[in-house]
Amino acid sequence: MKDTRNEIVSIADELIRTKGYNAFSYSDISTRLNIKNASIHYHFPTKSDLGVEVIKETIEQFKIVTDSWRKLTLDKQFKKFVTMHDKSNKKHWLCLMGALSSSTDTLSPEMLKELKKMGTVILDYLTELLREGKEQKVFSYTSDPKTKAYLVQSSLLASLLLDNVLGGDTYKIIQNGVLEI
Amino acid sequence: MKDTRNEIVSIADELIRTKGYNAFSYSDISTRLNIKNASIHYHFPTKSDLGVEVIKETIEQFKIVTDSWRKLTLDKQFKKFVTMHDKSNKKHWLCLMGALSSSTDTLSPEMLKELKKMGTVILDYLTELLREGKEQKVFSYTSDPKTKAYLVQSSLLASLLLDNVLGGDTYKIIQNGVLEI
DNA sequence: GTCTATACGCTGATAGAC
DNA sequence: GTCTATCAGCGTATAGAC
Numbered sequence: 537m538k539d540t541r542n543e544i545v546s547i548a549d550e551l552i553r554t555k556g557y558n559a560f561s562y563s564d565i566s567t568r569l570n571i572k573n574a575s576i577h578y579h580f581p582t583k584s585d586l587g588v589e590v591i592k593e594t595i596e597q598f599k600i601v602t603d604s605w606r607k608l609t610l611d612k613q614f615k616k617f618v619t620m621h622d623k624s625n626k627k628h629w630l631c632l633m634g635a636l637s638s639s640t641d642t643l644s645p646e647m648l649k650e651l652k653k654m655g656t657v658i659l660d661y662l663t664e665l666l667r668e669g670k671e672q673k674v675f676s677y678t679s680d681p682k683t684k685a686y687l688v689q690s691s692l693l694a695s696l697l698l699d700n701v702l703g704g705d706t707y708k709i710i711q712n713g714v715l716e717i
Numbered sequence: 718m719k720d721t722r723n724e725i726v727s728i729a730d731e732l733i734r735t736k737g738y739n740a741f742s743y744s745d746i747s748t749r750l751n752i753k754n755a756s757i758h759y760h761f762p763t764k765s766d767l768g769v770e771v772i773k774e775t776i777e778q779f780k781i782v783t784d785s786w787r788k789l790t791l792d793k794q795f796k797k798f799v800t801m802h803d804k805s806n807k808k809h810w811l812c813l814m815g816a817l818s819s820s821t822d823t824l825s826p827e828m829l830k831e832l833k834k835m836g837t838v839i840l841d842y843l844t845e846l847l848r849e850g851k852e853q854k855v856f857s858y859t860s861d862p863k864t865k866a867y868l869v870q871s872s873l874l875a876s877l878l879l880d881n882v883l884g885g886d887t888y889k890i891i892q893n894g895v896l897e898i
Numbered sequence: 899g900t901c902t903a904t905a906c907g908c909t910g911a912t913a914g915a916c
Numbered sequence: 917g918t919c920t921a922t923c924a925g926c927g928t929a930t931a932g933a934c
Contacts, residue, residue, distance in 0.1 A: 540899080556820040559739040561927060575900050577929065630819060637878035638811060638819040639737040648882070655883050683894040690875030690891050691868055697818035698871055701829070702836050710871050713864040721917080742909065756918050758911065 541579045543569055549590045553629040557587060558642055584644035587636075591650040594632050595657055602661055610669040617662065618688070618714050621696060625707045628700055633658070634693045659685050675717045688714055722760045724750055730771045734810040738768060739823055765825035768817075772831040775813050776838055783842055791850040798843065799869070799895050802877060806888045809881055814839070815874045840866055856898045869895055 547568055551560035562573045562583070580586035601620075605613045621631055636643065636651055643651070659682075666688070667681035668674075677684050695710035728749055732741035743754045743764070761767035782801075786794045802812055817824065817832055824832070840863075847869070848862035849855075858865050876891035 555822045559823045635819055637882050638816055640881040641736050642740045651882050679894055683890055686890050687872055687894040691871045694871030694875040700821040701818050701832050709864055709867050713860055713868040
C-alpha cells in the first residue's frame with residue numbers, strides 16, 4: 537500500500553527528530569504500524585534508504601511551504617520562517633537538520649549528500665529573503681545577508697536543541713532574539 | 718590504574734563528539750586501549766556512569782579555562798570564548814552540548830541533570846560577561862544580556878554542527894558574525 | 899505487499915578466576 | 917584492576933512462502 541510507505545516515512549521522521557537516527561530501529565516503526573520488520577525492508581531495503589527519503593520529503597515540504605509564502609511581505613515571511621518550528625518545539629521535536637547534523641560520522645554518503653542539499657536549500661531561501669529585506673530597508677541588520685542567514689539558521693536550529701536540555705523559556709528567548717532584526 | 722580511567726573518559730569524550738552517544742560502544746574504547754570491555758565496566762559500571770563523568774569533567778575544564786581568562790579585558794575574554802572550539806572544528810568534533818542535546822530522549826536522568834548543569838554554567842558565565850561588557854560600553858548589542866548570551870551560545874553550538882554538513886567556511890562565517898558585537 | 903523464519907554480529911552487562 | 921567466559925536481547929538484513 538502507498539499509505540504504508542508514507543506512514544513509515546512519517547514515523548521515521550518523528551523518531552529521528554526525537555531519539556536520533558542511531559537510536560531508532562525498524563522495530564520501533566513496525567510495532568507502531570502493527571506490521572513486521574520485513575515489510576519495512578520491502579519499502580526501504582536499508583536504513584539509509586529510509587533516511588534519505590525522510591530528508592527528501594522534508595526538502596519538498598520546505599519548498600511547498602515557503603512557496604506558499606511568496607505573496608506575503610518580507611517581514612511576514614521572515615516571521616513565518618522563524619516561527620516555523622513552534623509546533624515541533626511544543627512536542628520537544630528537533631528540526632531534521634539539528635537531529636542529523638550531530639551524527640554526520642555515522643551517516644551514509646547518500647544521506648550526507650541529501651542533508652547538504654537540504655542545508656543549501658534552506659540557507660539559499662533565507663539569504664535571499666534577508667538580502668531583499670535589507671535592500672528594501674525592511675530589515676536593518678548590519679552584517680552581509682549570507683552571514684546573517686547563517687546566524688539566524690544556526691540560532692534557530694540550536695534553540696530546539698538547547699530547549700530540550702534547559703527547558704523554561706529557552707526556545708522563546710532565542711526566537712525573540714532572532715526576531716530583533 | 719588512574720591513568721586507564723582518565724584515558725577511558727578522554728576517548729569517550731571524543732567518541733561522543735564525533736559519533737554521538739548512542740553510536741559509540743565500550744568496544745570502541747577497549748580496542749583503542751588494548752584492554753577488554755569488562756575493564757571499562759570496572760571503572761564505569763554503566764554507560765550512563767561514563768557519560769556523566771564526561772560531562773562533569775567538561776564542566777570542570779570550562780571553569781578552569783574561563784578562570785584563567787579573568788585578568789583579560791572583556792572583549793578579549795569574549796574573543797577567547799568565541800574561538801574556544803577552533804581546534805575541535807578543525808578535527809570535525811562537536812562541542813559536548815551539541816553532541817548530546819540531540820538525543821535527550823535517550824539519555825539517563827543522571828546524564829540529563831548534569832547536562833543541564835553544564836548549560837547553566839556556560840550561559841551564566843556568558844551572560845555575566847556580556848552584561849559587564851554592555852555596562853562598560855565595550856559591546857554595543859541592543860538586546861538584553863541574557864538574550865544575547867543565548868543567541869551567541871546557540872550560534873556557536875550550531876556552527877560546529879552545520880560545518881560538518883555544509884563544510885566550506887560555515888564555521889568561520891558564523892564565528893565572524895558572532896564577533897560583530 | 900506482507901508474512902514467517904532465520905541469520906549473525908554487536909550491544910551493555912555480569913560472574914568469577916587471577 | 918584486568919582478565920576469560922558467558923549472557924540475553926536487539927540490531928539490520930535476507931530468503932522464500934503466501
